[in-house]
Structure formats: structure tokens, C-alpha cells
Amino acid sequence: xxxxxxxxxRSVVVLGMGGTIAGEGDDPSQTLxxxxxxxxxxxxxxxxxxxxxxxxxxxxxxxxxxxxxQIDSKDIKWTHWWDLARRVVHWxxxxxxxxxxxxxGTDTLEETAWFLDQVLGHRTRFxxxxxxxxxxxxxxxxxxxxQNLADAVVVAASGAVRGVVACVAGEVFSAxxxxxxxxxxxxxxxxxxxxxxxxVHSGVVQRENPGDALPLVSQSRWDRWLTPExxxxxxxxxxxxxxxxxASSQLLPLLASAGVDGVVxxxxxxxxxxxxxxxxxxxxxxxxxxxxxxxxxxHGALVGDIEKxxxxxxxxxxxxLNAVKSRVQLxxxxx
Ligand code: SIN
Numbered sequence: 001x002x003x004x005x006x007x008x009x010r011s012v013v014v015l016g017m018g019g020t021i022a023g024e025g026d027d028p029s030q031t032l033x034x035x036x037x038x039x040x041x042x043x044x045x046x047x048x049x050x051x052x053x054x055x056x057x058x059x060x061x062x063x064x065x066x067x068x069x070q071i072d073s074k075d076i077k078w079t080h081w082w083d084l085a086r087r088v089v090h091w092x093x094x095x096x097x098x099x100x101x102x103x104x105g106t107d108t109l110e111e112t113a114w115f116l117d118q119v120l121g122h123r124t125r126f127x128x129x130x131x132x133x134x135x136x137x138x139x140x141x142x143x144x145x146x147q148n149l150a151d152a153v154v155v156a157a158s159g160a161v162r163g164v165v166a167c168v169a170g171e172v173f174s175a176x177x178x179x180x181x182x183x184x185x186x187x188x189x190x191x192x193x194x195x196x197x198x199x200v201h202s203g204v205v206q207r208e209n210p211g212d213a214l215p216l217v218s219q220s221r222w223d224r225w226l227t228p229e230x231x232x233x234x235x236x237x238x239x240x241x242x243x244x245x246x247a248s249s250q251l252l253p254l255l256a257s258a259g260v261d262g263v264v265x266x267x268x269x270x271x272x273x274x275x276x277x278x279x280x281x282x283x284x285x286x287x288x289x290x291x292x293x294x295x296x297x298x299h300g301a302l303v304g305d306i307e308k309x310x311x312x313x314x315x316x317x318x319x320x321l322n323a324v325k326s327r328v329q330l331x332x333x334x335x
Contacts, residue, residue, distance in 0.1 A: 012156045013091040016041035016067040019105025021145035023137030034137040036072035041065035052150035055203035059157035073105025078235040081115045089226045099128045099156030106133040114325040117164040117175035121220040129164045130156045135186050144186050151200040158205040171196040236334035238262040240327050243273045252280040262290035262330045266323035271302045271311035294323035
């Protein structure tokens with residue numbers, strides 16, 4: 001469903017995926033129990049308070065809304081990612097569109113951001129895709145969604161950032177850096193080892209740091225999967241496993257014998273695992289299971305042999321990616 005808000009030539013498109021930003025609860029004082037994804041994008045836009053509308057109107061852009069899904073992002077599926085990417089591509093190809101906003105649940109926002117970043121590649125070089133969210137449902141007396149939505153539209157219209165970014169609580173993070181770090185507070189995200197790349201306040205975007213380098217190529221290996229006529233590729237079976245103190249030695253052989261395609265180990269510290277796990281991972285790798293390592297630390301990036309893309313114990317890793325984004329990347333690499 002599409003809804004037009006303003007009517008100008010330049011436009012920003014808001015694609016809705018659900019989440020708390022579209023959540024409804026019975027009690028305006030309650031911010032923890034509600035149904036995520038209950039409201040359409042049209043409703044979110046129609047309910048924007050006057051100051052948020054004024055900030056959007058000042059961009060001079062029309063806003064077009066379309067609900068792609070209305071889900072709690074813990075329920076997101078592989079097919080949702082592809083459906084979203086295809087709608088993003090559809091709108092990016094429209095000459096009048098300056099940029100896109102995606103409203104999304106906070107819980108898996110960083111995975112969707114990395115997925116879009118990878119499959120869209122060069123397409124976002126001149127038109128940003130700005131993902132936003134909220135920690136309080138739309139029915140909360142102090143809902144944070146309306147301002148986040150207005151901020152995201154302002155960022156998408158501004159031309160100040162490129163690529164796939166997340167805009168939350170006045171800060172803009174790259175898709176590679178953004179991570180959810182808190183289960184309840186309003187500023188629930190940070191940029192891990194990297195600071196925000198821009199801020200947005202009262203309709204003003206201020207660029208503060210360089211973002212990620214964007215691909216220059218005009219074609220990517222994903223292009224053929226981004227047309228609606230092509231069936232969505234089958235999802236490889238990739239699991240994320242945590243290496244812990246007193247780690248069980250039973251899980252990895254079970255996964256291997258069940259036919260897993262890949263595992264991402266959220267390893268201790270700078271990508272370490274105990275001897276038993278190392279041997280099991282090595283034999284899984286020899287047997288054809290794709291093994292990647294990430295750190296389970298919430299901040300900082302793995303340091304290893306960057307040229308070989310390996311930790312010092314020889315496990316492959318994706319530089320700069322946390323475990324959940326490494327899993328997205330491995331799924332894509334195994335297609
Ligand atoms: C969700 O991720 O859809 C629910 C939680 C949230 O958006 O904060």
C-alpha cells in the first residue's frame with residue numbers, strides 16, 4: 001500500500017518493515033509490552049506531530065510510504081530481506097527519488113542493514129538508504145519513533161550521507177558499524193569501534209566522520225537476484241555458535257553431521273577457541289563446512305592476519321564484522 005504525504009517532484013520513499021516504531025499497546029505509559037509492527041507506514045506518517053512534519057516539509061521533498069511487511073524483527077526471514085531489497089531497488093531506480101527510509105524493528109536492524117549494504121552495493125552510491133526504528137511503541141506517551149522517522153527522512157533528503165546507514169536518536173551510523181547495545185534505553189545503538197558518521201537535530205544534518213567506502217563498480221553479483229522475476233535464492237544453513245568458558249564439545253559435531261553449510265563462531269577475545277574446538281572447526285572446514293570466526297566482544301574489531309583474512313590460529317574472519325553480520329555475509333557468500 002502506498003501513501004503520498006506532500007506532493008513535490010523530488011521525493012523520499014519510506015518502506016515499512018514493522019518493529020516497535022509501528023508498535024501498538026493498550027497503555028500510553030507502558031513501553032515494554034505491545035504488539036510490534038501493528039501500524040502501516042501510512043498511519044505512521046499520518047500521525048506525525050506538527051514539528052516533525054515541519055522538518056520534513058522543509059526538505060522540499062514529497063514522501064511516499066509503502067508497507068513491505070509488518071513484523072516484529074525477531075521474526076524476520078530470508079525472504080523478507082530479499083523482498084525489501086527488491087522494493088528498495090525499484091524505488092532507487094525512480095529518477096525523482098532522492099533516497100529511501102526503511103522503518104524497522106531494532107532487534108535485527110543491524111543484520112538487515114548489512115544485508116542491504118551488501119546486495120545493493122553501488123546502487124546506494126548517490127542515493128542513501130536510511131534505516132530507522134524506535135524503542136517505544138507508537139502508542140507510548142513519549143514515543144521516540146516520530147522524531148526518528150522525521151530525522152531519517154531529513155537525512156535521506158539531505159545528500160549528506162551515502163550508502164546504507166542507520167539513523168537513531170539523532171545519530172547516523174554506517175551499516176558496518178551499527179549495533180544494538182542496549183535492550184531498553186532510547187539510544188540503544190552505537191557504532192562499535194567506529195563513531196557515528198553524522199548527527200541530525202531539529203532538521204539539520206551535520207556530517208562529522210567519513211563513512212564506509214562505497215563500491216565504484218556499476219554491477220554486482222547480486223543484480224540478477226534483485227529483479228522480481230528471479231526466484232529468491234535458497235538460504236544456506238549457517239549457524240552462529242558461541243565459544244564460552246567450559247564450552248561443550250558436542251555442538252559442532254552435531255551441526256556437522258546434520259549437514260550445516262557454515263558456522264560463525266562468536267569466539268572469545270581476539271578470536272580464540274579452545275584446542276578441542278579448534279580441531280573440530282578445522283575438521284569441519286576440511287569436510288566442506290564454511291567456518292568463520294568473529295569476536296564475542298561487543299566493541300573493537302578482530303586483529304589477525306588481514307591479508308589472509310585469518311585469526312592468529314588460522315580461522316577465517318570478515319574484518320570489521322561482528323558475529324551476526326558475519327553470518328549474513330556467509331549466507332550471501334554461500335549462494
Ligand atoms: C522488533 O525488533 O521488531 C521489536 C523490538 C524493537 O523494534 O525495538
